[in-house]
Amino acid sequence: MSQTIRQPQQERSIEKKNKIVKAGYELFSEVGYYATNTAQIAKRAGVSTGIVYGYFKDKRDILLEVLSIYVERAFSPVLDLMDSLVAPIDYPALAKQVLAKAIAIHGQNANIHEALHSMSHSDAQVNAKFIELEDAITLQIAGKLASLGVNSPNLNERIHFAMDIVQSFSHEFIFDHHTYIDYAAMREIVESMLVSLFE
Amino acid sequence: MSQTIRQPQQERSIEKKNKIVKAGYELFSEVGYYATNTAQIAKRAGVSTGIVYGYFKDKRDILLEVLSIYVERAFSPVLDLMDSLVAPIDYPALAKQVLAKAIAIHGQNANIHEALHSMSHSDAQVNAKFIELEDAITLQIAGKLASLGVNSPNLNERIHFAMDIVQSFSHEFIFDHHTYIDYAAMREIVESMLVSLFE
Amino acid sequence: MSQTIRQPQQERSIEKKNKIVKAGYELFSEVGYYATNTAQIAKRAGVSTGIVYGYFKDKRDILLEVLSIYVERAFSPVLDLMDSLVAPIDYPALAKQVLAKAIAIHGQNANIHEALHSMSHSDAQVNAKFIELEDAITLQIAGKLASLGVNSPNLNERIHFAMDIVQSFSHEFIFDHHTYIDYAAMREIVESMLVSLFE
Amino acid sequence: MSQTIRQPQQERSIEKKNKIVKAGYELFSEVGYYATNTAQIAKRAGVSTGIVYGYFKDKRDILLEVLSIYVERAFSPVLDLMDSLVAPIDYPALAKQVLAKAIAIHGQNANIHEALHSMSHSDAQVNAKFIELEDAITLQIAGKLASLGVNSPNLNERIHFAMDIVQSFSHEFIFDHHTYIDYAAMREIVESMLVSLFE
DNA sequence: GATGAATGAGTATTCATTCAT
DNA sequence: TATGAATGAATACTCATTCAT
Numbered sequence: 150m151s152q153t154i155r156q157p158q159q160e161r162s163i164e165k166k167n168k169i170v171k172a173g174y175e176l177f178s179e180v181g182y183y184a185t186n187t188a189q190i191a192k193r194a195g196v197s198t199g200i201v202y203g204y205f206k207d208k209r210d211i212l213l214e215v216l217s218i219y220v221e222r223a224f225s226p227v228l229d230l231m232d233s234l235v236a237p238i239d240y241p242a243l244a245k246q247v248l249a250k251a252i253a254i255h256g257q258n259a260n261i262h263e264a265l266h267s268m269s270h271s272d273a274q275v276n277a278k279f280i281e282l283e284d285a286i287t288l289q290i291a292g293k294l295a296s297l298g299v300n301s302p303n304l305n306e307r308i309h310f311a312m313d314i315v316q317s318f319s320h321e322f323i324f325d326h327h328t329y330i331d332y333a334a335m336r337e338i339v340e341s342m343l344v345s346l347f348e
Numbered sequence: 349m350s351q352t353i354r355q356p357q358q359e360r361s362i363e364k365k366n367k368i369v370k371a372g373y374e375l376f377s378e379v380g381y382y383a384t385n386t387a388q389i390a391k392r393a394g395v396s397t398g399i400v401y402g403y404f405k406d407k408r409d410i411l412l413e414v415l416s417i418y419v420e421r422a423f424s425p426v427l428d429l430m431d432s433l434v435a436p437i438d439y440p441a442l443a444k445q446v447l448a449k450a451i452a453i454h455g456q457n458a459n460i461h462e463a464l465h466s467m468s469h470s471d472a473q474v475n476a477k478f479i480e481l482e483d484a485i486t487l488q489i490a491g492k493l494a495s496l497g498v499n500s501p502n503l504n505e506r507i508h509f510a511m512d513i514v515q516s517f518s519h520e521f522i523f524d525h526h527t528y529i530d531y532a533a534m535r536e537i538v539e540s541m542l543v544s545l546f547e
Numbered sequence: 548m549s550q551t552i553r554q555p556q557q558e559r560s561i562e563k564k565n566k567i568v569k570a571g572y573e574l575f576s577e578v579g580y581y582a583t584n585t586a587q588i589a590k591r592a593g594v595s596t597g598i599v600y601g602y603f604k605d606k607r608d609i610l611l612e613v614l615s616i617y618v619e620r621a622f623s624p625v626l627d628l629m630d631s632l633v634a635p636i637d638y639p640a641l642a643k644q645v646l647a648k649a650i651a652i653h654g655q656n657a658n659i660h661e662a663l664h665s666m667s668h669s670d671a672q673v674n675a676k677f678i679e680l681e682d683a684i685t686l687q688i689a690g691k692l693a694s695l696g697v698n699s700p701n702l703n704e705r706i707h708f709a710m711d712i713v714q715s716f717s718h719e720f721i722f723d724h725h726t727y728i729d730y731a732a733m734r735e736i737v738e739s740m741l742v743s744l745f746e
Numbered sequence: 747m748s749q750t751i752r753q754p755q756q757e758r759s760i761e762k763k764n765k766i767v768k769a770g771y772e773l774f775s776e777v778g779y780y781a782t783n784t785a786q787i788a789k790r791a792g793v794s795t796g797i798v799y800g801y802f803k804d805k806r807d808i809l810l811e812v813l814s815i816y817v818e819r820a821f822s823p824v825l826d827l828m829d830s831l832v833a834p835i836d837y838p839a840l841a842k843q844v845l846a847k848a849i850a851i852h853g854q855n856a857n858i859h860e861a862l863h864s865m866s867h868s869d870a871q872v873n874a875k876f877i878e879l880e881d882a883i884t885l886q887i888a889g890k891l892a893s894l895g896v897n898s899p900n901l902n903e904r905i906h907f908a909m910d911i912v913q914s915f916s917h918e919f920i921f922d923h924h925t926y927i928d929y930a931a932m933r934e935i936v937e938s939m940l941v942s943l944f945e
Numbered sequence: 946g947a948t949g950a951a952t953g954a955g956t957a958t959t960c961a962t963t964c965a966t
Numbered sequence: 967t968a969t970g971a972a973t974g975a976a977t978a979c980t981c982a983t984t985c986a987t
Contacts, residue, residue: 155950162950181470183382186977197952202979260469267466270459271380280525288528306534309526310517310541317512326479327508329487335505338545342509345544346537361967385960387970396969398963407961553971560971579868581780584956595973600958658867665864668857669778678923686926704932707924708939711914716907724877725906727885733903736943740907743942744935759946783981785949794948796984805982 155203166204168194170218173211178261182212182268209272216265216275220282223258226250231290236297244343247315248336255319262320287312299347307346314339353405365403367393372410373417377460381411381467408471415464415474419481422457425449430489435496443542446514447535454518461519486511498546506545513538553601564602566592568616571609576659580610580666607670614663614673618680621656624648629688634695642741645713646734653717660718685710697745705744712737751803763801765791770808771815775858779809779865806869813862813872817879820855823847828887833894841940844912845933852916859917884909896944904943911936 155162172193176185187208191198205211227250234243255262269276287309294304301307318339322332371392375384386407390397404410426449433442454461468475486508493503500506517538521531553560570592574583585606589596603609625648632641653660667674685707692702699705716737720730769790773782784805788795802808824847831840852859866873884906891901898904915936919929 159950165950184470187979188977198978199953199980200951203950208978263466263469267462267469270462270466271383284526284528287526303530303533303537305528306530306537309520309529310534310537313516313520314513317516318509321508321512327483327486329483329504330508331502331505334502335509338502338505338509342541342545346541364967386962387960390970397961398970399968401962402967557971563971582868585958586956596957597959597974598972601971606957661864661867665860665867668860668864669781682924682926685924701928701931701935703926704928704935707918707927708915708932708935711918712911715910715914719906719910725881725884727881727902728906729900729903732900733907736900736903736907740939740943744939762947784983785981788949795982796949797947799983800946 154206165194165196165200169196169201169204170211170214174215174218174261177212177215177264178258181264209274212265212268212272212275213278215261216278219258219261219265220279223254223262224282224286226254228286228289231293234293234297238297238299238347240344240348241340244340247343248318248340251315251319252322255323259320259323283309283312294347301347311343311346314342353403353409361403364393364395364399368395368400368403368410369413369417373414373460376411376414376463377457380459380463408473411464411467411471411474412477414460415477418457418460418464419478422453422461423481423485425453427485427488430492433492433496437496437498437546439543439547440539443539446542447517447539450514450518451521454522458519458522482508482511493546500546510542510545513541552604563592563594563598567594567599567602568609568612572613572616572659575610575613575662576656579662607672610663610666610670610673611676613659614676617656617659617663618677621652621660622680622684624652626684626687629691632691632695636695636697636745638742638746639738642738645741646716646738649713649717650720653721657718657721681707681710692745699745709741709744712740751801759801762791762793762797766793766798766801766808767811767815771812771858774809774812774861775855778857778861806871809862809865809869809872810875812858813875816855816858816862817876820851820859821879821883823851825883825886828890831890831894835894835896835944837941837945838937841937844940845915845937848912848916849919852920856917856920880906880909891944898944908940908943911939 169190172190173185176189176193187201188198190208190211191201194201201211205214227247230243230246230250265275265279269279287305290308291304294308318335321327321330322336325332368389371389372384375388375392386400387397389410390400393400400410404413426446429442429445429449464474464478468478486504489507490503493507517534520526520529521535524531567588570588571583574587574591585599586596588609589599592599599609603612625645628641628644628648663673663677667677685703688706689702692706716733719725719728720734723730766787769787770782773786773790784798785795787808788798791798798808802811824844827840827843827847862872862876866876884902887905888901891905915932918924918927919933922929
């Protein structure tokens with residue numbers, strides 16, 4: 150009824166909360182949200198089932214936290230790259246770097262990305278959080294590029310579309326779905342595409 | 349145990365099977381796979397719960413059938429467009445047409461697309477079927493373009509990537525997520541990107 | 548979600564529903580509502596846990612049904628008694644009979660009465676149903692008495708109060724709580740009080 | 747395991763124990779015993795959950811203490827009234843006064859009365875305590891009345907029955923259940939009933 | 946004495962699947 | 967073929983109670 154969620158301040162507590170998120174991250178990633186149950190999360194985290202509800206309102210709340218962790222982990226390398234950018238921009242090199250980073254991250258987090266993304270279709274709050282995060286990143290990149298003198302028309306749109314492309318290709322690349330596709334060649338095509346978006 | 353799945357030959361049976369698939373299509377689309385139960389499917393299809401298992405091995409089996417229906421519905425308009433293509437290709441016009449079709453289809457089938465796509469991450473067979481279908485379509489388009497004299501290097505890769513772009517943008521466009529994005533402008537950017545892929 | 552509750556029409560089904568109600572009746576009576584779980588009800592009824600929810604929305608819904616059964620069982624003997632009443636009324640004899648019936652019934656249903664009554668304080672719907680039933684009975688008795696020429700002022704109030712007294716005493720009598728009380732003597736006092744209410 | 751219950755001797759401790767009982771009293775009264783959890787009690791009492799088990803064996807033990815408080819609170823006004831009684835007794839006036847007091851008390855403690863009373867059916871110890879307290883009060887009143895020269899036959903039985911009536915009517919009156927009942931008229935009937943019990 | 950984090954058994958309810966008719 | 971009643975395993979979540987600090 151009036152169950153309150155602990156906001157852990159002490160180190161031990163934070164550690165425990167992190168363990169639970171980590172367990173959730175792994176399990177959602179391995180088998181998906183629906184195939185994961187709270188007992189498994191607790192067990193892998195090395196805690197009791199009860200305490201999970203001391204830190205999280207419900208199972209979905211864990212997903213939300215996992216989402217935050219994921220997004221930070223997934224986007225910060227690219228943002229770091231942008232941060233260190235100086236004029237004049239070497240677009241081909243940048244495209245190469247961005248794609249390399251994106252693929253690397255996707256490789257480490259591929260499954261969770263899909264699990265989270267899929268949830269965003271059945272869960273409005275997950276969706277909202279995803280959008281919020283994408284927005285923040287797009288605008289941050291736009292600010293950086295503008296400060297470097299990039300003045301392409303519809304800059305936001307180009308960045309957003311570029312992000313879509315990178316995302317989409319990284320996914321393709323990692324999962325290596327299609328046997329008749331030469332992914333190295335495709336990668337070059339994507340890179341030149343990205344360059345042509347901003348040059 | 350060794351329940352055999354009927355391969356319906358009689359018209360009445362085929363009709364009934366179709367009703368079940370249709371009900372599944374609608375419900376998965378409306379509320380997603382996990383929020384749909386077999387009783388609901390049976391009810392909407394106007395059949396008993398028992399008979400569902402006369403036509404389908406299990407709930408997932410319905411999903412697989414729904415997937416086939418979806419893909420046919422989703423890709424055939426674009427394939428028709430390609431079929432009617434004659435040389436010389438007016439790339440800008442073609443890009444416009446393809447995007448228009450894709451958006452229209454996505455608008456009518458947006459939810460089921462997401463429902464199915466999300467399942468492909470937790471279900472290898474769904475994933476395999478998705479890939480198989482994408483492959484067939486890519487190769488079909490490639491054949492058509494080749495027959496019209498298109499000889500861009502890495503044609504398969506370009507087509508596949510073009511499909512990714514179209515898919516990705518259609519989704520964005522329909523869901524109209526981001527308030528700061530001018531989708532009309534973004535649409536033009538996508539169109540010009542598509543053109544630059546083949547010209 | 549859209550789980551529908553079967554309204555059993557076939558004999559077999561009605562029998563099964565009755566078994567569940569009977570099991571609920573017994574268990575609520577024996578150990579109370581909160582100490583009874585659905586698995587126990589199902590087990591005693593000889594059915595699966597699942598089917599319980601085919602006939603009842605939830606555990607409380609079983610209680611509501613038990614309540615109906617109980618009230619019918621508890622009040623109909625007294626109502627029968629009233630039905631057979633002819634003028635002129637022999638009040639002392641009637642009081643004796645009513646009390647005898649009430650005590651007998653209470654003896655057979657004592658625990659369930661308490662279990663149900665106690666629920667009426669934490670459950671508005673149970674309470675409402677109790678009131679509704681009491682009302683119906685009071686008014687039915689009032690009609691009968693009026694038709695026999697009884698014209699005491701505030702007849703409804705007298706009947707209702709009489710019911711309270713009878714209820715209260717039956718409970719005392721059955722549980723035989725207090726060692727210093729001569730219940731036979733008390734019974735006579737109650738009887739004369741009832742008589743004085745209407746004479 | 748062999749946790750010993752502190753019998754608080756120090757003032758601070760007694761205060762803390764009282765706070766817990768008060769919180770229990772309020773919560774049991776507001777939402778009932780089963781809907782109250784120990785965390786809520788501790789929170790409202792301003793103590794930790796752990797220390798509750800320093801003062802009480804278990805949750806039920808709190809209920810027992812609450813019961814004592816309640817009975818004292820509920821009966822002492824009527825006992826005070828009896829104490830101040832002098833011969834010759836004005837029965838109509840006394841009946842009026844007793845009923846007024848009883849209704850007032852019931853109005854302030856209605857919910858807890860029900861909560862406790864309902865527990866007495868599923869808990870033998872609660873029941874025993876209830877009986878013990880009723881006994882003490884009945885006998886005390888009987889002594890007082892005897893000392894004032896009342897010598898009705900079966901005095902204990904009359905007093906006990908009078909208490910039942912008062913209790914029963916107070917409950918009815920407070921909850922004002924039945925729309926077709928004129929409670930003012932009913933009140934007068936009850937008063938005259940009480941008078942006729944002793945005159 | 947006191948804290949409040951931690952435990953884990955307990956429970957109502959759902960639902961894919963089966964099976965008697 | 968068809969029905970829909972029946973099954974029972976599975977699961978999110980609660981809460982009285984304990985215990986390390």
